[in-house]
Amino acid sequence: MRRAKISIIGAGNVGATTAHWCAAAELGDIVLVDIPQTEDMPKGKALDLMQSSPVMGFDSNIVGTTSYDDTSGSDVVVITAGIPRKPGMSRDDLLSTNAKIMASVCEQIKKTSQHAVVIVVSNPLDAMVQKALQVTGFEPSRVLGQAGVLDTARYRTFLAMELGVSVEDVSALLMGGHGDTMVPIPSCTSVGGIPVQQLIEPARLAEIVDRTRKGGAEIVSLLKTGSAYYAPAAATAQMVEAVVRDKKRLIPCAAYCDKEYGVGGYYVGVPVVLGSSGVEKIIELTLTNEEKTAFQKSVDAVKELVATMAKLS
Known part of the structure; x- marks a missing residue:
């Protein structure tokens, strides 16, 4: 039985x-691609x-x-390529260049890996994954974006820090959307099975949600040059694992x-069942009126972003 082939563009x-997280977890063989100028x-x-593998014990x-010839026949293609966000730069500022x-x-992926599951990480995420679908022409279930795992991880981290409990609980x-309009679902948030509203006052919870929304920008401001990469990469590796191990x-x-x-035909953050064929099912939750309003606002922001991208291209 052959190993999965994972190509990472960027x-x-x-x-x-x-690549580090995927290799350490032995998810498959990895091709790391960048532009000729590098x-x-x-x-x-x-x-x-590779030279770390004898020390860490992975094959x-x-x-x-x-x-891109080296990526031929990939099972999963991860796209991180694009210019990074800099201090003072919004995700929308990245739109034209990264599109x-x-x-x-x-264009290269559809020539070399016609059957791959494509995971987009580049920002602005919701527009970039829409562009990936348009250009590859793949089934929508095989083109998806990494955002929810990262955003949820940040939220879970901040909640654990606030309560002094393990992130595992x-x-x-x-x-x-991935950004300032992301929508927390309180009814789906718990700590050790206890609804979060019973542990954190509404005003404080709102502050934690706001910090989560600005989680990427906070790290950009601290790093001064560049943006977050440990957590985004870990979140991406978790999605790769879900695909290659079904x-x-x-x-x-x-x-x-x-x-x-x-x-109505756009990419937006939702709960899904992720397996070897990509998005195998979208879970439709019953949202409260407040959650519906916030979600629609987020969807409208995504639609506006995609419309702007279409005008620029």
Whole structure:
């Protein structure tokens, strides 16, 4: 039985760290790709990571390259390529440049890996995954975006910090677009099975939600140069694992919603069952009126972002 083939497009911090997490978990053989202008950089990172395998005890073949020919026949393609967000730069500022990069990457993917599941990580996420679908022409179930796992992880972290409990005991769900309009679902948030509203006052909970929404920007402001990569890469690796091991994980991600939630043909963060064929099922929750209003606001923001991208292209 052959190992899964995982190609990661973009060998920057997020891409290389995703390769690290995937290799350490022995999820498959990995191809780390970057643009020709980087010359031998992806080869150096791949070799360095390979040399850690005897120490850490994992078996994964890791190749660094600037040629998409090496990605041929991939089971999963992760796209992290794009310019990073800098201090003072909104996700929308990235739109024009990263849309062109995404289109270029996806033209190559559809030539080399026609049956792959594609996981988009590049920002602005909800627009980038829409562009990936348009360019690849793949089934919507095989093109999805990593956002919900990261946003939920940040939320769970902040809740655990607030309560002084293990992150393992915090279960949460966030929906909607990846950014300032993401929607917490209180009825799906608990700590050790206890509804979070019984443990944290509404005003304080609202502050934690706001910090979660601005979680990426907070790290950008602290780093000064660059953006978050450990948590985004870990979240991506969890999605890769769900696909290559057909784990049927019920997790939030940016999935193509048509009739679901009345979205009408856009990518938005929703809970899904993720397995070997990609998004195998979208879970439709019964939302409260307040949650519905917030979710619709988030969907409208995504639609506006996609419309802006269409005008720029």
